[in-house]
Amino acid sequence: MASLEIKSGTLISLHDLHPSSPFFKQGASLRITGKLREYSIEACLATIVDGDDILQVSTEHLRDLSFQVGSVYQFIGELLIQPDNEVVLQARVGRNVDGIDLNLYHQSLLLLRQFQANHLNNPETM
Template sequence: MESAVKSGALLSLEDLHPSSPFFADGLQEYSSETALAIIVDGSAKLKVNTNHLRDLSFRAGSIYQFIGELHIHQPENEAILQARVGRNVDGIDLNLYHQSLQLVRQFQAERTGNRMAQ
């Protein structure tokens, strides 16, 4: 019997660091031979396996958004996102996007806190 896929969480690359609970369990480089992309946001980097994506062309310097499962490979503690969905989001206001992530998290924390208080 297959296990159900857990719901996702909105993350920025800066959220993915070894002390992050998400780590525990703009495109810089792309190889069409391996279908691996390396995306960068500030000082944070992440490898993205894009072998399931179709009809998405990659350009260095462009901004992309992905949805998928994060896999941590041991013993090097390397994170690779297995992308299921990806899109080019060139033109997005990244500062506004990061602010919206903070607001969503704040709202979710308040909702979770309200449920626990009931």
């Protein structure tokens, strides 16, 4: 019987999402933030960017979320990897996070990873 457990989205940046990344796995549950570059209502497909990094986000399961190009959004969902290594995040949660300082957000991600690495390798420091 398949597990019906919904996994929390691992907090990553778009820069972390590449084929050699440990996060680049079929069905990986991820939380990703980026600026909306374009949105297709017909295809339910958002394109988000962060610097030079781009990701397609399927929004077919999202309700009551209006999209505005140029706004910053955060999505939680599962990664779908196509045979040509093209990826789409199948979003199950989405929210507008305008006002977030993306540089500070990236710094906090680095600090979080350092903290986790230190405490996972040395559990008695917790």
